[in-house]
Amino acid sequence: MANPDFEELVETFEFLDDWEDRYRHVIDMGRAMDPLEDALRVPATKVDGCASQVWLVPQVDDGIFTFRGASDAMIVNGLIAVLRALYDKQPVDQIGAIDAPAELGRLGLNDHLSAQRSNGLRAMVERIRETAAAA
Numbered sequence: 001m002a003n004p005d006f007e008e009l010v011e012t013f014e015f016l017d018d019w020e021d022r023y024r025h026v027i028d029m030g031r032a033m034d035p036l037e038d039a040l041r042v043p044a045t046k047v048d049g050c051a052s053q054v055w056l057v058p059q060v061d062d063g064i065f066t067f068r069g070a071s072d073a074m075i076v077n078g079l080i081a082v083l084r085a086l087y088d089k090q091p092v093d094q095i096g097a098i099d100a101p102a103e104l105g106r107l108g109l110n111d112h113l114s115a116q117r118s119n120g121l122r123a124m125v126e127r128i129r130e131t132a133a134a135a
Contacts, residue, residue: 022090032081034068057069
């Protein structure tokens with residue numbers, strides 16, 4: 001059920017044995033994202049429950065869910081990129097069926113994120129799911 005981009009990320013993580021290399025890869029994914037314009041960094045797009053500042057800007061076109069995002073923390077930008085690999089360009093009616101904890105568990109992130117980062121990741125997933133459900 002996972003996005004092909006996410007499957008590719010899972011394969012990359014399997015190749016990277018060291019967690020420092022995995023963190024570096026996640027950070028690099030975040031750096032590779034297009035920047036989010038300041039005009040979109042507003043209270044309506046801000047995600048509550050994250051230790052750092054996080055903004056998600058979802059969009060549904062012709063039934064396909066996409067989103068952009070940004071954070072003031074490098075690792076969180078990378079986590080946004082991971083979520084994009086999981087959810088981006090999926091049919092909006094399929095978003096709720098994606099088992100994010102299980103899919104993210106395939107990356108081993110649950111065991112290597114602080115409690116605050118894990119809570120923030122859950123808050124981002126919840127925002128994505130709520131937005132898709134409302135579409």
